Amino acid sequence: xxxxAIILSxxxxxxxxxxxxxxKLGLGKDIMITCVxxxxxxxxxxYILNAVFxxxxxxxxxxxxxxxxxxxxxxxxxxxxxxxxxFWKIFITISIVxxxxxxxxxxxxxxxxxxxYIISISGMIIGNSMIIANLFLNRLQAEIDxxxxxxxxxxxxxxxxxxxxxxxxxxxxxASLIPTIEGQKTIGLVQLPGMMTGQIIAGADPIxxxxxxxxxxxxxMAAASLTAIILGFLIYPSLFNTEEQLVTNRFLSP
Amino acid sequence: MSDAKxxxxxxxxxxxxxxxxxxxxxxxxxxxxxxxxxxxMTVGVNKASFEVKAGxxxxxxxLSGSGKSTLVRMFNRLIDPTDGQVxxxxxxxxxxKPNELRExxxxxxxxxxxxxxxxxxxxxxxxxxxxLEVKGADKKKQREKAIESLKLVGLEGYENSYxxxxxxxxxxxxxxxxxxxxxxxxxxxxxxxSALDPLIRKDMQNELxxxxxxMEKTIIFITHDLxxxxxxxxxxxxxxxxxxxxxxxxxxILMNPANDYVERFVEDVDLSKVLTAAHVMKRPEVxxxxxxxxxxxxxxxxxxxxxLYVVDKKQVLVGxxxxxxxxxxxxxxxxxxxxxVHDIQTVTPDTLIADMxxxxxxxxxxxxxxxxxxxxxGIVVRGAVLAALAGDDIQLNxxxxx
Numbered sequence: 273x274x275x276x277a278i279i280l281s282x283x284x285x286x287x288x289x290x291x292x293x294x295x296k297l298g299l300g301k302d303i304m305i306t307c308v309x310x311x312x313x314x315x316x317x318x319y320i321l322n323a324v325f326x327x328x329x330x331x332x333x334x335x336x337x338x339x340x341x342x343x344x345x346x347x348x349x350x351x352x353x354x355x356x357x358x359f360w361k362i363f364i365t366i367s368i369v370x371x372x373x374x375x376x377x378x379x380x381x382x383x384x385x386x387x388x389y390i391i392s393i394s395g396m397i398i399g400n401s402m403i404i405a406n407l408f409l410n411r412l413q414a415e416i417d418x419x420x421x422x423x424x425x426x427x428x429x430x431x432x433x434x435x436x437x438x439x440x441x442x443x444x445x446x447a448s449l450i451p452t453i454e455g456q457k458t459i460g461l462v463q464l465p466g467m468m469t470g471q472i473i474a475g476a477d478p479i480x481x482x483x484x485x486x487x488x489x490x491x492x493m494a495a496a497s498l499t500a501i502i503l504g505f506l507i508y509p510s511l512f513n514t515e516e517q518l519v520t521n522r523f524l525s526p
Numbered sequence: 527m528s529d530a531k532x533x534x535x536x537x538x539x540x541x542x543x544x545x546x547x548x549x550x551x552x553x554x555x556x557x558x559x560x561x562x563x564x565x566x567m568t569v570g571v572n573k574a575s576f577e578v579k580a581g582x583x584x585x586x587x588x589l590s591g592s593g594k595s596t597l598v599r600m601f602n603r604l605i606d607p608t609d610g611q612v613x614x615x616x617x618x619x620x621x622x623k624p625n626e627l628r629e630x631x632x633x634x635x636x637x638x639x640x641x642x643x644x645x646x647x648x649x650x651x652x653x654x655x656x657x658l659e660v661k662g663a664d665k666k667k668q669r670e671k672a673i674e675s676l677k678l679v680g681l682e683g684y685e686n687s688y689x690x691x692x693x694x695x696x697x698x699x700x701x702x703x704x705x706x707x708x709x710x711x712x713x714x715x716x717x718x719x720s721a722l723d724p725l726i727r728k729d730m731q732n733e734l735x736x737x738x739x740x741m742e743k744t745i746i747f748i749t750h751d752l753x754x755x756x757x758x759x760x761x762x763x764x765x766x767x768x769x770x771x772x773x774x775x776x777x778x779i780l781m782n783p784a785n786d787y788v789e790r791f792v793e794d795v796d797l798s799k800v801l802t803a804a805h806v807m808k809r810p811e812v813x814x815x816x817x818x819x820x821x822x823x824x825x826x827x828x829x830x831x832x833x834l835y836v837v838d839k840k841q842v843l844v845g846x847x848x849x850x851x852x853x854x855x856x857x858x859x860x861x862x863x864x865x866x867v868h869d870i871q872t873v874t875p876d877t878l879i880a881d882m883x884x885x886x887x888x889x890x891x892x893x894x895x896x897x898x899x900x901x902x903x904g905i906v907v908r909g910a911v912l913a914a915l916a917g918d919d920i921q922l923n924x925x926x927x928x
Contacts, residue, residue, distance in 0.1 A: 421643035424604050429657040429708065430632030439645070515606055516624050 282307075325387050333387050337394055341366050344402035351409035352507070354522045358409075361506040366401045369498045373397050373491055382487065393488070396467070400452070400492050401499040408448035408500050412507070415440045416520070423518050433512045441508055445500040452496040456489050530577035530613075531712065531744040532601065537574045537610035539596050539768075542567025545608040558767050570596040572768040573610070579761075580711075583738060583745045587755040588765030594748045597765070598714050601746065602635045603627055614712065632661045636705035640717035642697045644689040650676065650700050651685035657708040675707040676700075678737065695726035702734075706741070715747045719754065731758050752791065756780070756800050764788055776800055796880070797915050803882065804875035806914045807895045807904030812837045815844055819855045819862055822847060833891050836866055841901040846870055846891055872896045875903055879911055886911050 285307050292299040324332045345363045352358040374390065376382070383389040416423070419440055426436035459465060460482075464472075467488060471481040513519050540548030540561075548567045551560075558569040571593045578584040588594045599605040601612055603619055612619045614634065622630065636657065644653050654672040663671070676682060679699040689697055698718060705713055719727045735758060738745065749755050755762050756776040763773045764787075772784035780800060783789035811829045813822045815836050822834055832849045845866035855865045871889045873882055874896065885893055892905040 421639045421641050422645070424599075425637065425639055425643040426656075426660070427604055428602055428631055428635070428637040428714075429660050429704075430628040430630075431660045432628070435660065515603070516627075517604060517606060 321391065324391065328387065333390055336387075336391055337370065337398075340395060340398050341370065344398050348402050348405035348409070351406055351413070352522075355507060355510050356522075357510065358507070361510075362405050362503065365405065365499055365503040365506060366398060368502055369401050369495050370394060370397060372498065373495055377491075392467075393491070396488060397491060397495045401495055404448055404452065404496045404499040405503055407451065408444055408503055409507070411447045412440070412444040412504075415444050416511070420518070420520065427516065427518070433509070433516050436518075437508050437511065441504050445504050448500045449496055452492065456493070459485075459489060529579055531580040531615065532578040532746070533611070533613040534574055534576050534578075534597075534601075535611040535613070537571055537597065537600055537607045537612060539570040539593070539600065539605065540567050540608045541570055549609045558769075569768050571600070571607075574763075574765075574768075574770050575610075576763055576770060576773050578744060578746060580744050581742045582760040583734075583747055583758055585747045585749060585755040585759035585762045586765060587749050587752060587759075587762055589750055592765040593768035594750075594765050595716055596768075598716055598746060598748050601712075601714055602631055602637060604637075632657070632708065634710050635712045635714060636708050636710040637714040637716065638698070638701045638705050638718040640720055642689070642694075642701045642721070644697055644700055646689055648688075649685065650681065650687050650689065650692070653689065653700055654703045654707050657704055661708065671707050671709075672703070675703040678706060678740075679703045680733070693726070694722050695730060698722060698730065711744055713743050713745045715745060717748050717750070720749065720751070727754070734758060752795060753799070756795065764791070777805075798880035798883070799878055801879050801914050802875060803873045803877045803879070803893075803895045803904075803906055806879065806910040807875070807906050808910065810835050810892075810894070810902055810905040812841075812902060813847075813862065814839065815862055815866070817862065819852050819860070819865075822862060823849065823852050823856065826852070835870075835894060835902055835905070836862060837902050840899075843870065843872070843894055843896055843900055843902045844868075846894075848891075867891075870894055872900075873906070874898075879914065882906070882911070 285303065288303050289300055291297070292303060320336070324336050341363065344366060345359060348362050349359045355361075374394065377393065378385050378390075383393065423436045423440065427433075460468075465485050465488070468481045468485040471484065472478055511519060511522055538549055538552065539545075540552075542548060542565065544565070545567070548561055548565065548569060551565070552569065552572060556564070558572060561567055561569055574597055586594045586597060596605060600607045601614075601619065603612075603622070607620055610620070614630070617630075619627070619630065645656070648656070651669070651672055654676055655668045658668040658671055673685065676685060679702050681696065681699050681703060684692065684696070689700065692700070698721075701718070719730050722730060731754060734745075747755075747758060759776055761773060761775055762779055764771045764779065766787055772779060772788050774782075774784075777800070779788060780792050780795060780797065783792055811825055811831060812835050813825060815838055826832065826834055826849050834847050834849075834852075835843060836845045836847060838844055845868045847862060847865055847867065851865040852862075855861070870891065871885045872894045873885065877895075882893065886906065886908055892907045894902055895904040895906060897903055
């Protein structure tokens with residue numbers, strides 16, 4: 273793609289801006305910021321990737337992955353600010369998911385151990401885990417808010433912390449996985465996944481692209497379930513204190 | 527030792543960054559408001575002390591934010607007090623370790639929640655069994671206990687329904703049955719009827735009272751509704767801003783409010799719905815049915831009254847005579863039995879004044895107050911009812927409001 277083509281593609285930004293102004297949507301500023309940010313971020317990432325690929329050293333890959341994970345964790349941790357160590361709990365979760373998935377991919381030689389593969393696929397896994405962590409914490413918060421009495425009831429009848437929170441935990445894990453599972457059901461029928469589109473445009477054989485996309489679909493399923501379950505089990509003990517009492521302000525207050 | 531089932535001593539709860547410091551400030555005499563301004567900490571409960579007797583319904587009543595729910599949650603330690611003791615049968619709940627506490631919760635205290643807290647995917651029976659399940663009772667015993675408990679609250683036949691198929695009132699019966707299935711001594715009811723609509727609510731209150739007669743549990747009932755408190759409470763603790771303002775029987779609270787706050791609170795209460803016939807009745811002048819008309823006239827003359835109730839030897843009410851009929855009878859030689867009126871308006875001692883208005887207004891004789899065996903306990907005259915409702919300086923009989 274030539275530089276001219278990129279410059280011409282700004283027509284679409286102008287179109288969005290014109291529409292926003294015409295219909296007084298008041299989004300002009302946001303559209304501008306988004307476009308500028310996307311341009312800068314992607315360009316920087318492009319150059320960094322170039323450098324990492326050129327370096328072809330495991331440390332470069334590891335540092336790159338670490339940065340990706342940290343950014344993802346920071347974003348997801350906003351959801352549960354009052355929970356002690358929430359940042360580290362999400363960090364551990366996403367790291368485990370990343371290690372397990374890459375372990376299988378590389379260990380069974382499903383993908384070659386080159387930075388191109390590792391970093392692109394990790395990007396998808398980590399991004400997806402971040403969304404799942406977000407959904408899970410969001411849902412858990414809502415469920416606890418709604419079913420607080422249920423938790424207290426189980427405790428009041430002499431139940432354990434685990435007994436009291438388990439149904440809620442299960443529900444939250446389930447709910448956070450539904451979008452992923454549902455989303456994959458219509459895959460290819462409505463829109464082609466971004467990665468597949470990219471490969472096809474880059475000249476790959478569609479069948480080859482499909483095979484690769486299938487791998488990603490399966491991976492994301494596993495990564496999503498792992499994320500929700502690990503995070504669930506790491507998070508729930510911090511909702512209670514040592515006296516086995518529900519510490520509601522960990523979630524409920526802003 | 528007193529006969530207290532639960533003793534609450536100086537129980538304090540401070541929410542915030544340094545609760546212990548908050549307690550210190552309270553001890554130094556600072557108020558809830560001052561502490562909030564100075565430290566940003568909220569005093570949830572401020573040195574609450576009282577005793578709950580075995581077998582009574584003790585109502586903790588206050589507006590929302592008064593700390594009543596916080597207080598009751600400290601009784602089974604869903605919340606830890608910052609300071610103070612809660613003794614149940616002399617054992618300090620606050621000092622218990624988690625496993626001891628679980629044991630107490632399984633066997634001694636159960637709780638009923640405002641929004642029922644039923645598990646939507648369990649049947650009524652399975653919901654009722656839940657406490658026993660946690661306790662680890664065997665399956666057959668669980669079932670028996672739960673069925674018995676459902677029967678007690680009138681939900682026989684609904685065992686296999688799901689909570690969503692039941693009305694609010696019925697759902698709360700399931701909540702109550704679940705609490706009772708564990709056979710606890712103490713029942714904590716946190717705004718248990720507040721989510722129900724008014725008519726159902728009244729039914730539930732009556733049913734709780736009926737149940738209580740059979741069960742004789744110690745019940746701590748939280749409410750923000752004064753009418754509810756007066757209706758079901760043997761004793762009431764009034765809470766404001768985290769402090770207990772007054773503890774007393776409904777009658778004491780109405781008649782001798784401890785301060786302006788309580789007075790303002792109770793001034794709109796419809797006394798006719800609290801006071802009963804027993805409160806306003808007088809000792810009756812009576813005559814035995816086998817005595818003579820002349821004696822009857824003499825009694826009426828001495829007591830300056832114009833009618834007289836007639837009883838048999840066991841004090842059972844048989845009728846009434848008027849002075850007019852009696853003097854006619856004296857001339858014509860009739861006996862008391864001949865002139866006696868049988869059609870007499872009667873009420874029981876616990877009839878609310880509100881329910882006697884019509885009788886009071888229309889009856890030509892004072893209303894007779896009789897017990898279950900139809901024995902005459904007293905009479906109610908129009909003037910006494912009016913005086914009681916006016917509320918000023920009346921001498922109420924020393925009966926507890928039921």
